[in-house]
Amino acid sequence: MNDRMVQVNQMRSDTDLAAELRRLGIGMTVSEARKVVSILGRDPTIVELFIFDIEWSEHCSYKSSRKILKKYFSFEASNVVLGTGEDAGIVDFTSVNGIEYAIVIAHESHNHPSQVLPVEGAATGIGGIVRDVDCMGAHVCAVADGLRFGDPDGTFKPRTRWILNGVVDGIWQYGNALGVPNLAGDVYFDSSFDDNCLVNVVCMGIVPRNRIIRSRVPEGAKTRDFDLILVGKPTDASGFGGVTFASEILDEKEDDRTIGAVQVHDPFLKNILITHKANRMVWDLAFEKGIPIGMKDLGGGGLACASSEICSAGGVGAEIHLDRVHTSMENLPPEVIACGETQERFIFAVPPEFTDSVLNIYNSVWELPKEANGACARVIGRTLRDPRYRLFHNGELVCDAPIHEITSGILYDRESKPLHWEGREPADTRMDITDALSMIMASLNGCSRHPVYRHYDTEVQGCALIRPGEADAGIIVPLFHTHGSRAGIALSVDGNPFIGEIDPYWSGAVAVAEAMRNVVASGAIPRALTDCLNYGNPEKSGAFWQFEQGVRGIADAAVKLWQYDTDREPVPIVSGNVSFYNESALGQAIKPSPIVACAGVIRDAGKAMTLHLKEPGNRIVLIGDRRDEMGGSAYYRTCFKQTGTQSVTVDFERERKDMHAVIALISRNLVRSCHDISDGGLLVCLAEMCLSTRNPPGLGAKLIVPGNITISPERYLFTECGGFLLEIPVSQIELAERIAADFDSESVDLGEVISRPEIHIVQHERTLAQISMTDIHRKWIGILKEYIS
Amino acid sequence: MNQDIISIAVVQYPGTNCEFETSAAVAAAGMNAVVFRWNADPGELSGFDGYVLPGGFSYQDRVRAGAIAAKKRITETLIRQAEQGKPILGICNGAQILIETGMVPGIVWGEIQMALAKNNTGDRMGYHCDWVFIRSEPQDNPGCFNLNCRSGDIIPIPVAHAEGRFTTQSYKLLNDLTRHSQIGFKYCTVSGEIDPDFPVNPSGSVLNIAGLYNTEGNVMAFMPHPERASWMYQVPMDLPGIYGKHRMESHLNQSCFNTPGPGLTIFSSMKQFILNRRKS
């Protein structure tokens, strides 16, 4: 281990060492490099330095965030099968034909790559999250995405539109080809995302509880060595340095520097590996023969990260021969083979007698080498009972470190200091209601998302019951074809980016409440949460404070909006991701953006709700308080170009009772349509209930603003406090009110569905507005088309 | 072979992604479905009563959708089975493969006479996924997948593709297609009118063709996805027309899982065709 050593010890000067690290392309700090020396007791090799660099990156080690996450996210719930810590979290789903099925869910960000290479960034984002779920032994059955783009009419108009279109293309080109339906998502535009778009991806799967594959080497490896098998695409230089890249501030001028960080996607190969094909054949054979196996996907940090983590988790070491890794480029340096992030790869740990079966499945049955451009399965090493992590390259030892030191990461205490919000209230907040509604529905953040999601395959696998645009959450029935089960899973993704600046705590809490409300409005019961926490530079006290507040808000909401029909069990957070350094070279950070996904279960998906009005004469019922909290609202932003000062909040007690009441009402078949109140407030909610992308507007509503409200009608109609609008037949109204009261929730009869496509707003028998839905529909459906082209 | 059992091979190429729900729909129509891998023994393939080439992205649409899969050895066997009069349904990517093999329109059997070209939607190019309506076309001798439809029946069904525009360089061919009544289904409005524009015609397909037969009427290249419309629960509640209403009723009386969807007729017609073939 001589010629490729980095002489850290000899460099007394921190400046020299820093320069040397930069020269090598290593992102770690000088003190971190010195820490490596103290762990190893000698100078590191280049390979070792790269491995520690990656393992100690923010992306892999959560070095800035881990303490905060641990402090606030330490609650438990009895439906959790597997919490955070592995590639994906797992919660109970349903039992059918004696098999207990669980939901597997994971949530990641792929922000930085998507800014530089929108198509590849978004595609590999989907690809990575799908691997995370697949490698738990799951059948992948849905993806969703939370997207944030800059202002497509702003300073960086061409670039922003290029990113928007590229990301949408990347998502469809990958997800559609893979064969996983795109079930949910949201899209927002704001100039704070000009330099840092957000591409958050969620993936969901199902697995029988007794067939979960763990991301760890099985117990048996403590008494005999297991083979380590690498499966998938030949390794190349793509994605080398990707993790460090993900944890740095983007400087667009350095596009070229990031060449290595480009990850090249191959959904074709992924399709052969997952979706009931080659991987499943391995799992089925292993279970059939009772052979213990471990499996992990290769994501950030590539082979080094995945192999060290799978072995360390199993309490064993590893010996890997980098020259046995199949590559598609000549003479790759060992650090690239070890740390490059070539896509579409998995690692298996299997007992040696099973090895041939695994190789046969990939190389012969599915003919990967021939059909998939040289992909294959190869034995690259074995587990060691000695807990060392050893890498060889052409016979030379290039890494030899205690495996736990590699995987345990490092921790930082970051300074947290509140930022003061300098927002202003608009001088005059009165506006004609018709004009205000038209402006909001025709705004970029208020118009239909159909021009985006029409590119996504929302129906592949044949299990979609509610697609994007039909309700607040998407619903699939993944066990119907195989078991005749009507049990459905609802999925929603949410996170209003306009609250975070005003109050980062409430932006976290509101994101949870909204994601859960979406699931509730579709008729399902929220059972699990995931989060992706997108913030600025954690080394800046203000950004770190925003992060900390967001986490606190999420935790409070998850605990206080506890699960329906349980004894105050929180809705568990089973997977998550932190994305820091979303900051431009000029120091402009994104709006604090916690993005939350919620998975819900509906026992009989035949009862699932859509948001469109169904029948004239039915009553329109409001559940949910209307408080004067206009900060960040579409009304303020769109109509007055101001953000305001009072953020939307969550009245946890009230919100929980309301959600539980709505769950009960829907499950008793009393409701014909339901939509949650969030962006745009009550009136936008009602307008959306009148608008479909498949139909010209037909039905409308007469809306009676209660006479006893304490705020102005505009504020009542546009405040974005949470709530629900429900369409309930007259004959069921009394029963519905009684049931709501049983939950200590309040329902307010606001009017009725009418057979004309208009919203007629009345207070004290005086018309406040009479709004044609036909006009609104045209704008609402057309605006985004202008940008997606 | 058991006379009561109908066996259908659902052919799986690398990159196919609709094989399992397609098998489920075949089963829902009362037939046995077996997913058949492209590199399995072609000899076993000839034992089936009919074939479905399901949707997906065989070979990632490289070069052109369906172009590479059409060259695979298994396709040779499929052509021989088609020649015997057995039914073959190509759905979406399966349709693209059939066009690239020259089985459809097959006026000169095996010669490529049409293309399924990139959508021309007068809008943004690329993939389009949504529900559309198709109309069962009048045929002198109904093709095997139209058997259970009446001429003029309007069927709501999803499309999901980027390359689905039937096209040809030959005007004469278009006349021939009509003359041989090879057009099984056309894209139409909710009330059955043929409108050549997007979104009624989701790809810009010539003559609004959604489903096209060979001259014998036993092989159909069909761009929409009947397996995504084979149960009522799959139908959107805001779909215009009678099926939207049926869907809402099925919500009220909790029958959406037991009621067939509008697309099942494609598979039940296939079954009928096979039964008729056995009788004759």
Place this chain on the structure above:
Amino acid sequence: MNNSVIIIVKLKTKDPVSESAFQCLTGEMDYQASLQSLTRYDYWDIQVSPGIDRLELGRYLATETKLFVNPNKHTFEYHLAESVPAAMERAASGEHIHRLLVRDNEDSKGTEVLHHLHRLYNLPDKIMAVRSGVLWILRIKAADPDDAQSIAREIAMTRNRKSGLLANPQSQTISFGLTTF
């Protein structure tokens, strides 16, 4: 087109499309003896208004807009339409290089890019038309140039399962050789 600038773009990474096409032509079809290699380029033909410095515009389009080239994944060159260099690949003895350009008859990709150039980059008075295409370069081993040419033509023009792959003449047009570009 005589008043065009041509931008030719190649992936820096391996190109799975040309690899799969090559595998199909040599593994499934009967071109293993003749076809030695297959390379694919994006080929953009941009028709420019009279009096515009075409090379300068070509440079601008390739480096300043993101519509043709992404420096992270592409290499590129741009040329006047009448002087696209002939040899981009080297042939060994007994081998012949054939270039062919495949274009969709309805070029929605070109239309889309033109739309972007006009709307986002304010170039309506400079750019008249954009045509997209795929340039394939085939290295063919054959007894004589005529033989090589007929093999190249056969590989390009899909007639049936046994013959041709790169273009479907029902929806695409193939140009052979440099002069017809």
